[in-house]
Amino acid sequence: MKTRHKKLALIGGALAILGIIAALVLNALNSNIALYISPTDVAAGKAPVGKPFRIGGLVKEDSVAREADGVTIRFVVTDTAKDITVNYKGILPDLFKEGKGVVAQGKMTEAGTFSASEVLAKHDENYMPPEAAKAVDDAQKAANKHVSPSSLSQPKASY
Amino acid sequence: MKDRFNLYRFASPATFYPLAGKAIPWFIAASVLFGLAGLYLGMLVAPTDFQQGEGYRIIFIHVPASWLSMFIYLIMAFWAAIGLAFNTRLSGMMAQALAPTGALMAFLSLWTGALWGKPMWGTWWVWDARLTSELILLFLYIGYMALTAAIDDPRRADKAGGLLLLVGVVNVPIIYFSVKWWNTLHQGSSVNLTKSSMATTMLYGMLLMALCFWMYTIAVALMRARTIMLERERHTDWVKAELEEPAR
Numbered sequence: 268m269k270t271r272h273k274k275l276a277l278i279g280g281a282l283a284i285l286g287i288i289a290a291l292v293l294n295a296l297n298s299n300i301a302l303y304i305s306p307t308d309v310a311a312g313k314a315p316v317g318k319p320f321r322i323g324g325l326v327k328e329d330s331v332a333r334e335a336d337g338v339t340i341r342f343v344v345t346d347t348a349k350d351i352t353v354n355y356k357g358i359l360p361d362l363f364k365e366g367k368g369v370v371a372q373g374k375m376t377e378a379g380t381f382s383a384s385e386v387l388a389k390h391d392e393n394y395m396p397p398e399a400a401k402a403v404d405d406a407q408k409a410a411n412k413h414v415s416p417s418s419l420s421q422p423k424a425s426y
Numbered sequence: 427m428k429d430r431f432n433l434y435r436f437a438s439p440a441t442f443y444p445l446a447g448k449a450i451p452w453f454i455a456a457s458v459l460f461g462l463a464g465l466y467l468g469m470l471v472a473p474t475d476f477q478q479g480e481g482y483r484i485i486f487i488h489v490p491a492s493w494l495s496m497f498i499y500l501i502m503a504f505w506a507a508i509g510l511a512f513n514t515r516l517s518g519m520m521a522q523a524l525a526p527t528g529a530l531m532a533f534l535s536l537w538t539g540a541l542w543g544k545p546m547w548g549t550w551w552v553w554d555a556r557l558t559s560e561l562i563l564l565f566l567y568i569g570y571m572a573l574t575a576a577i578d579d580p581r582r583a584d585k586a587g588g589l590l591l592l593v594g595v596v597n598v599p600i601i602y603f604s605v606k607w608w609n610t611l612h613q614g615s616s617v618n619l620t621k622s623s624m625a626t627t628m629l630y631g632m633l634l635m636a637l638c639f640w641m642y643t644i645a646v647a648l649m650r651a652r653t654i655m656l657e658r659e660r661h662t663d664w665v666k667a668e669l670e671e672p673a674r
Contacts, residue, residue, distance in 0.1 A: 275511040282592060289596040293607075301609040302554040323609055360548030362477060370611055387548045390477055392616040394485070394624040400476030 303370045306349035314375060322351060322381060323370040323389065331365055344369060344381070355383040362388035437516045439655045440664040446648040453648070457641035464634030472627045484542045485628075489617075490636040491534035494643055495563060496598050498528035502570075503595040506588030518584030519658065521591065522574055523651035527643050529567035536560055547611055555604035556612035559597055566594040580658055 293300065303323030304313055314320055322344055330343035339356045342365075353371050363369060368389030373382045395403075436442060468486035475482040502521045509517030539557065540550045551557065570587050577583035605614045616623050617632070624632070659665045 271512050275507070278507050278511055278592065282595065285593060285596055289600070293600070297608070300555050302552065302611055303609050305609075358548075360546065362546050363548075364477075367477075385549075387552065387611060388546065389611055390546060390613055392613045392623050394475050394478075394482060394616060394628050396473030396625055397476040399625060 305346040306351045307346050310349045319374050321370055321372045326365050326369050328365045352380040353383050355386050360388040362390050437514050439659055443655050446652055450645050450648050453641045453645035457638050460634050461638035464631055464638050468631030472631050481545055484538050486631055486635045488538040489632055490639040491531045494639045495531035495535050498524050499598055503591045506591040509584055510588050519651050519654045523647045525567055525571050527646055532564040552611050554610040555608045556610045559601040559604055562597055
């Protein structure tokens with residue numbers, strides 16, 4: 268084995284060990300690296316107590332409402348398994364929409380709701396023109412109509 | 427042995443210098459052409475986005491810069507490994523020539539990301555895994571440049587810098603896969619080798635811009651490498667001959 272091949276093997280070996288170390292460290296830090304936890308995690312008691320944290324999920328459809336004071340917004344964050352009601356007083360980002368992703372920072376209140384100090388929108392990785400998005404949406408709705416058993420009893424759409 | 431085609435010949439600065447000089451204008455031309463085509467597709471042809479409207483168009487700078495910031499680091503780490511194993515002169519010069527462009531790309535990625543994050547997410551910055559690891563990448567570039575600049579002997583500077591490059595290379599897969607491994611505010615990747623979740627014209631615009639950034643990177647890295655070569659080899663005959671020749 269030539270010296271330079273030995274050196275190359277040494278570099279490769281060192282990199283492999285470094286990779287394993289990094290993987291172990293990151294694995295140990297896993298819960299600290301995550302930016303937010305899901306409502307299911309909160310329900311399982313994984314939320315830090317007495318400390319602000321972030322929850323993330325989707326804004327539940329038809330859940331966004333304004334309180335009587337006109338500035339406080341209430342909405343439900345869901346991961347489709349569990350829900351958390353969030354109260355927030357402030358400006359919402361433009362992409363905040365029902366059915367879309369959201370990340371909120373704040374604390375749990377004694378009433379079991381989440382009092383947010385900051386609400387951020389999390390969008391998905393899809394980029395397409397509005398017409399294409401509408402076509403996908405319609406197709407999904409049509410597909411749901413055909414597969415869901417409840418649609419059997421409904422009158423056929425007329426088109 | 428003398429007549430056989432020898433790849434190592436190109437690792438010699440005396441051969442590489444004039445070759446790079448001839449190649450640079452072509453890479454500049456290619457960069458301009460790809461850039462014009464990419465900007466035309468991206469800014470004028472590609473449709474508006476269904477959720478982000480016109481604001482998404484910063485993607486045509488953001489994604490190519492981010493890709494290049496990671497890719498340039500991998501290339502530098504490759505040169506570092508070659509340099510440490512085979513003790514070649516050219517590899518250290520190439521790594522040093524690429525570093526400022528890599529830092530520029532990492533900075534552009536973070537900066538355009540912040541400009542994009544404010545209107546869309548609602549914040550300039552958040553300490554999620556993707557953003558934080560990209561910031562570390564920028565620090566690695568700056569650290570590499572500072573380290574190599576602080577050591578006077580270029581061969582020793584290359585060795586120390588190379589070691590830093592190799593240690594830092596674990597960060598690149600962390601950046602790339604961070605959006606898969608952890609909960610992040612940054613969305614998952616829209617494009618990889620097998621799938622794309624972008625409309626076709628948007629995708630082509632982005633790929634053309636990526637090619638433009640690539641060609642730019644190669645051109646400026648070769649220019650910088652030529653300067654480094656002249657500086658380091660100033661006592662050799664070929665540099666003296668090169669500099670005495672009338673301007674070409």
